[in-house]
Amino acid sequence: MSYENIEVRTEAGKVGIITLHRPKALNALNDALMTELGTALKAFDADDAIGCIILTGSERAFAAGADIAAMAKYSFIDTYKGDYITRNWETIRAIRKPVIAAVSGFALGGGCELAMMCDFIIAADNAKFGQPEIKIGVIPGAGGTQRLPRAVGKSKAMDMALTARMMDAAEAERAGLVSRVVPYEKLADEALGAALVIAGYSQIAVMAAKESVNRAFESGLSDGVMFERRLFHALFATQDQKEGMDAFLAKRQPDFKNA
Numbered sequence: 114m115s116y117e118n119i120e121v122r123t124e125a126g127k128v129g130i131i132t133l134h135r136p137k138a139l140n141a142l143n144d145a146l147m148t149e150l151g152t153a154l155k156a157f158d159a160d161d162a163i164g165c166i167i168l169t170g171s172e173r174a175f176a177a178g179a180d181i182a183a184m185a186k187y188s189f190i191d192t193y194k195g196d197y198i199t200r201n202w203e204t205i206r207a208i209r210k211p212v213i214a215a216v217s218g219f220a221l222g223g224g225c226e227l228a229m230m231c232d233f234i235i236a237a238d239n240a241k242f243g244q245p246e247i248k249i250g251v252i253p254g255a256g257g258t259q260r261l262p263r264a265v266g267k268s269k270a271m272d273m274a275l276t277a278r279m280m281d282a283a284e285a286e287r288a289g290l291v292s293r294v295v296p297y298e299k300l301a302d303e304a305l306g307a308a309l310v311i312a313g314y315s316q317i318a319v320m321a322a323k324e325s326v327n328r329a330f331e332s333g334l335s336d337g338v339m340f341e342r343r344l345f346h347a348l349f350a351t352q353d354q355k356e357g358m359d360a361f362l363a364k365r366q367p368d369f370k371n372a
């Protein structure tokens with residue numbers, strides 16, 4: 114499959130890497146790009162050999178937001194009825210394998226929201242996060258007002274959504290928006306290293322862990338803990354649980370079969 118707005122490759126046969134590639138518009142997210150991104154994500158998700166996916170951009174921009182030039186002409190009826198802007202944005206939420214966002218440069222508006230839809234964010238030291246939609250007369254539309262406060266708390270989320278100021282990588286790490294910050298030159302290796310670690314584990318356990326952590330944002334504590342417990346119980350039906358525990362006791366490396 115050939116793409117015009119993204120680049121797609123694999124590493125070590127088990128990590129899928131998707132690079133947003135609209136350099137002239139700082140990777141602004143238009144309908145065509147989001148369609149291609151959804152197709153590529155679904156293809157990696159369906160590929161048994163792939164254990165983890167990395168989503169990244171360029172040094173200057175992960176993505177500077179939804180494409181303002183494409184959006185500017187729409188009326189309320191266009192957006193509400195035709196769903197032109199929003200229709201492709203939810204695909205990433207249905208991906209069951211882990212998706213790591215490797216963010217360098219601007220992650221603004223829909224770009225910040227897209228990064229937050231990934232499972233965790235590794236940032237380069239030049240990363241800048243922001244929800245500046247207020248400056249162009251709108252508000253975040255892909256979950257920014259919901260995921261940002263869950264990540265950084267109400268005060269910082271309000272500050273960013275209301276003033277449109279950007280948060281640098283160091284502040285984003287302190288606030289819990291990103292899991293690690295590395296120099297830009299090390300970003301690709303750091304993300305790949307994390308992805309290879311994940312891809313080395315049992316895919317079933319990895320998917321269960323992702324599902325269970327995500328449940329924390331959808332349920333109360335008791336329901337979430339019960340959901341986790343049932344998934345934990347279910348993993349005892351897998352060969353990988355036997356293999357993982359046997360290997361530990363025999364002091365050898367496990368050989369997971371994803372079964």
Ligand code: CO8
Nearest residue numbers: 138139141177178179180181182198199202222223254255
């Ligand atoms: N959309 C379209 N084009 C863009 C965008 C964008 N979001 N951001 C940058 N570009 C283009 C510029 O127009 C420019 O193009 P050209 O060279 O043809 O003039 C090129 O990229 C380079 O940009 P700048 O010259 O502006 O570069 P600077 O280094 O001076 O500034 C900034 C970089 C600060 C990132 C600046 O470009 C900027 O402020 N961009 C807009 C950021 C923004 O407002 N983002 C939010 C957009 S709204 C949104 O994301 C809503 C999400 C809702 C999703 C709903 C779906 C569910």
